[in-house]
Amino acid sequence: MSQTIKLKKGFDINLAGKAENKTIEVTQPDTFALKPTDFSGLSRPKLVVKEGDNVKAGSPVFFERNVEDILYTSPVSGEIVEIKRAEKRKVLEVKILADKQVEFEKFKAYAASEISNLSKEDALEQLKKSGGWTNIIQRPYGCVANPEDSPKSIFISTFDSSPLAPDYSYVLQGQEQYFQAGIEVLNKFTAGTVHLNVDGKAEVSQLFSNTKNVQLNNINGPHPAGNVGVQIHHIDPIAKGDIVWTVNPVGVAIIGKLFIEGIYDTSRLVALTGSQLKERGYAKMYSGACLNKLVVEGDDNRFISGNVLSGEGVGSEGYLGNYHNQVTVIPEGKYEEFLGWIMPSTKKLSFHKAFGMLTFLNGKDKEFQVDTNTHGEERNFVISGAFEEVMPMDILPTYLFKAIMAEDYDDMEALGIYEVIEEDVALCEFIDISKNPLQEILREGIELIKEG
Structure with a gap:
């Protein structure tokens, strides 16, 4: 039965540089x-x-x-x-x-009507040989799924609530057949439910509302409502010993195309975002594309594969990440300010209503242009209670981070480390007045638990 989840905790970051819903031409990199x-x-x-x-x-x-x-x-x-x-x-x-023209390895192609009758063993073999299996991510740990496991459910988030995120209904337009085929394949690997989660604040695309053999759930709330980890927590939580698989909606279509066309095609429409790009929209790119063909303003910019919260800074000669459907380009912030954040301002984005921060006077529709300046340096871990205000999960992030730093395995488990990966705490890192690398800390804890 479909569920409706309403979240209150979180924080929407409204940045300048959103991709327009148009497809633009970008020269294929070498x-x-x-x-x-x-x-x-x-x-x-x-x-x-x-x-x-x-x-x-x-x-x-x-x-x-x-x-x-x-x-x-x-x-x-x-x-x-x-x-x-x-x-x-x-x-x-x-x-x-x-090559100028991409050539594909040939795998077995199936008619759309044949996929529902395809055996699990045949589907698994094709996914493993082609590279398609790497689109399936396991929770806990956020790693490529083990095909020997039987997940209790599979989750697909059809929307991204992170800053300047791509619109998946636009990215996947015309790929309804591939998307449905991908769902049919995924259903072979779980005796549980395939959850398809949509944004409760927006009109649901027919691409998703017409999808069969899924449970359609409505998720309503500020970022990180679009994070699949948050959705799992509220719909089918992970306890010690549980396995849940997740797949990005683009990955679902890639899997479907693998079985219908018999090719592993990683091309997708990638959202080109950020204030420094001369043209913003969606460009067809293959996974791993070099970003040096993008046309930008200025000479000192941060090229991010992904979003500004959890993406990877790769440089202008860097490459699009395997799981990223967005590129963001913003200015570097190599400068110091007189009195820093003490000076009153309505131009700086902040979650905290501190003395110098008048962000809340701008209203919800104000777009902010940001750079990479952290306006401070790493310092002692200050407990402010702010993490709990933006984490819509029944865990205590402050104490989880401290348990990881102390390498306390029992507390890490008790405080919910099985339910989160880096993207789930990226907002905590953004608002952290202590400037701690919380995503790195969490990954260290995940690796400790995984190896322990």
């Missing part, structure tokens, strides 16, 4: 990259290619040594031109000089 660092929990990738090899889209590039049958595959066709490594020969990037 190089693409597949990065093991995009896949949380992938600790020991084993390469199956070397420099000079030619690959197609869907060709294997590496695999996890502990799970050899799940392949991580190339997003485009071309030549492997560089394998970038760090200390101890850790693989950071596999760079591909792309």
